[in-house]
Amino acid sequence: MKVTLLGAGAWGTAMAVQAARHLHAEDVCLWSRNAEQLQAMAKSGENHLYLPGIPLPKNLLLESDFAAAVKRLGSDDLLVIATPMSGLAQTMALVLQVAQHPLNIIWLCKGLEPATALLPHQVVERENHLHGRGLKHAFGALSGPSFAREVGAGMPCALTVASTSEQLCKSVQAAFHHDNMRVYSSDDLVGVELGGAVKNVLAIAAGIGDGLKLGLNARAAVLTRGLAEMMRLVKAAGGKSETCMGLTGVGDLILTATGDLSRNRRVGLELAAGKSLDQILSSLGHVAEGVLCAAAVGDLAKRLNVDMPITAVMGEVLAAKLTPKEALKKLMGRDPKMEV
Structure with a gap:
C-alpha cells in the first residue's frame, strides 16, 4: 500500500518515519507546502526545523506538489492529514477538490475548531458536503499518548484509530502497526476526538x-x-x-x-x-x-x-x-x- 502524509511538522514527520520503516521504497510520501524545507530535509537527511536528530529513511519520498501527493494514491491506499487543527478544514477542502476517486483519509490533529466548537470529524463532514463531489471517502482519526520525538526515535507507543469503516482501521494498522508501535481500533469517533x-x-x-x-x-x-x-x-x-x-x-x-x-x-x-x-x-x-x-x-x-x-x-x-x-x-x- 501507499501512504501520503500532508504536513511536515514534528508529528507528520515522525509518522512518516514510522510508516517508511516498514513499507517499500517510495511507498510513503511526506508533503510540505514549504519547498525550501523539503530541500533542506533531502540534503541533511532529517527535519532540522521540527524534528532534529531523527534520521529520515532513505526510501521516504519528499513532495512539494500537493496534487501529485494526493493523486499518487489509489482507493486502497491511505491519506494522512498531519496539520494542526487550524489547518484541517483548508487541507481537507483541497484534498476533496483534487481527489479523483474515493480515498481512505485519517487526521492526526487534536482539538476543536475554535470558531464553531466542532470536532474534527464534523469539520470534515462539513467540508465533504461542500467539496466532496459525491465521492464516498472513508474517514477516521488516529490519536493516543504520543510524543513525536519518541515515535521518530522508534520508542514503544500505542495509538487508537477511530472510524466507522472497518477497512479504514485495517489500512491504518497495516501502515503503522509494526516494530515498536501498536495501533488499536475503535468505532467511537466522538469519544476519541473529545478525549x-x-x-x-x-x-x-x-x-x-x-x-x-x-x-x-x-x-x-x-x-x-x-x-x-x-x-x-x-x-x-x-x-x-x-x-x-x-x-x-x-x-x-x-x-x-x-x-x-x-x-x-x-x-x-x-x-x-x-x-x-x-x-x-x-x-x-x-x-x-x-x-x-x-x-x-x-x-x-x-x-x-x-x-x-x-x-x-x-x-x-x-x-x-x-x-x-x-x-x-x-x-x-x-x-x-x-x-x-
Whole structure:
C-alpha cells in the first residue's frame, strides 16, 4: 500500500518515519507546502526545523506538489492529514477538490475548531458536503499518548484509530502497526476526538499546579476530576464514556499532563511563573492545541449543559480574566458534592 502524509511538522514527520520503516521504497510520501524545507530535509537527511536528530529513511519520498501527493494514491491506499487543527478544514477542502476517486483519509490533529466548537470529524463532514463531489471517502482519526520525538526515535507507543469503516482501521494498522508501535481500533469517533481535545486543556491546568508547587496530591486531584469532566462531556456529545478510560483519554491525559515534552504542560508552567500567554506562545515554536481549543471546549460544554469547572477556569486564565492563583481559589471554593 501507499501512504501520503500532508504536513511536515514534528508529528507528520515522525509518522512518516514510522510508516517508511516498514513499507517499500517510495511507498510513503511526506508533503510540505514549504519547498525550501523539503530541500533542506533531502540534503541533511532529517527535519532540522521540527524534528532534529531523527534520521529520515532513505526510501521516504519528499513532495512539494500537493496534487501529485494526493493523486499518487489509489482507493486502497491511505491519506494522512498531519496539520494542526487550524489547518484541517483548508487541507481537507483541497484534498476533496483534487481527489479523483474515493480515498481512505485519517487526521492526526487534536482539538476543536475554535470558531464553531466542532470536532474534527464534523469539520470534515462539513467540508465533504461542500467539496466532496459525491465521492464516498472513508474517514477516521488516529490519536493516543504520543510524543513525536519518541515515535521518530522508534520508542514503544500505542495509538487508537477511530472510524466507522472497518477497512479504514485495517489500512491504518497495516501502515503503522509494526516494530515498536501498536495501533488499536475503535468505532467511537466522538469519544476519541473529545478525549484528545479535553486532555490538552487539563494538561495546562496540571502545569499550572506544578508551576505553583501545589504538590503531587493536587496533580492527582486535577487529573482525576478532569477525567470526570472529560467523561461527562463525551457521554453528552454522544460518545462512549468508557473510551475515556483508554489510550485516547486517560492515557493521553497522563502523558500530556506529566511529560516534560508536553507543550501544553509547559504553557501551564510558564503561566504559573507569571509570563503572559503571548510571551509563552512566541517562545514555543510549535502549536499548543490546548490554548487554541480551551474556549471551544467550554462553549461545547455550555451547549450540552455539562459541568466542567476545571476546563472553565482554564478558559478564564487563558483569556486573562483570572490569574493562576485566582483560578485555584475559585476551584477550591466550590461547594462539596458527591464524587459520582
